[in-house]
Amino acid sequence: MQILDGVAVSAHIKSQLKQEVEQLKANGGKTPHLAAVLVGNNPASEAYVGSKVRTCQELGFDSTLLRFDTDITEAQLLEEVQKLNKDKSIDGILVQLPLPDHISPDVVINNIDPSKDVDGFHPITQGKMLLGQKSFLPATPYGILLMLEHYNIDVTGKHCVVIGRSNIVGTPMTILLSRNANPGNxxxxxxxxxxxxxxxxxxxxxxxxxxxxxxxxxxADMVKEGAIIIDVGINRIADATRKSGTRLVGDVDYEDVAPKSSYITPVPGGVGLMTICGLMKNTLEAAKQH
Ligand SMILES: NC(=O)c1ccc[n+]([C@@H]2O[C@H](COP(=O)([O-])OP(=O)(O)OC[C@H]3O[C@@H](n4cnc5c(N)ncnc54)[C@H](OP(=O)(O)O)[C@@H]3O)[C@@H](O)[C@H]2O)c1
Structure with missing residues (x-):
């Protein structure tokens, strides 16, 4: 069994991105600039946005964090998104989900300029991906492809079972794994x-x-001997042995499944870090296009 090490792979990709940004700047190119929109103070969302902003700093990207109270209306939030769309200094916009119940995530996402849709959630972005046209890839499935590439894991002809059909992970993952490309097929x-x-x-x-x-x-009883396991889940469970009283686990029972697998991603330290790499690669690409 080999661990698919998100810490090591993301460090490698980030060092490449950092060099690329330095070169871009040295050649008079634009500094990539990511705008993150956070509504409310959900602790998990705070943590995700915080690590995205910190990664921007680490890579030499500019970042702007816009925070709003949960009582912001949908119309007000759309106005803020429009401002970001029009702001030529901004290359990528991410609106951290979930949003409060009175704001439709679909409406907000549909209002992001597709050329700044670095999370890869906009219908135009996903439509292009579906048709095999050049587009940003949704950050988490993109990160998983980067992980497979890094370890030279060829999935051609393999049977991949994706559990979960969300628009941001499961469904795009099925499209990317089945397309005529590498990784794919x-x-x-x-x-x-x-x-x-x-x-x-x-x-x-x-x-x-x-x-x-x-x-x-x-x-383990659900897994074939030698299977490759990609665990996207991030779940907080009670753990009295921890100071915080909780810990993060995936959707896979790691201790049970790992001995049976050929490769496995841990949680934390797996797909989550790769998602940030996908987001950063998209933001750099957006800056180059802008
Ligand atoms: N690592 C990362 O960077 C990252 C990024 C995004 C999400 N996540 C994590 O990944 C997990 C999934 O996120 P998501 O946004 O895709 O979730 P989601 O929108 O809630 O979708 C969950 C999917 O799982 C399916 N499902 C639920 N119970 C099931 C069961 N018993 N058997 C089979 N399928 C079942 C649901 O089926 P139905 O469609 O029939 O309801 C749904 O399609 C969460 O833990 C989330 O925190 C991690």
């Missing part, structure tokens, strides 16, 4: 909460991508 099955015989399906998987949002849901 896999045979893909998409499972969700209405899937009847999940275990039967996962037992035939050469690769499992778990994006469910349920702690330790995938157990």
């Amino acid at each position: 896999a045979t893909v099955t998409l499972c969700h909460s209405k899937t009847k015989n999940l275990k039967e399906i996962t037992l035939t998987a050469d690769v499992i991508v778990a994006a469910i949002g349920r702690p330790k849901y995938v157990t």
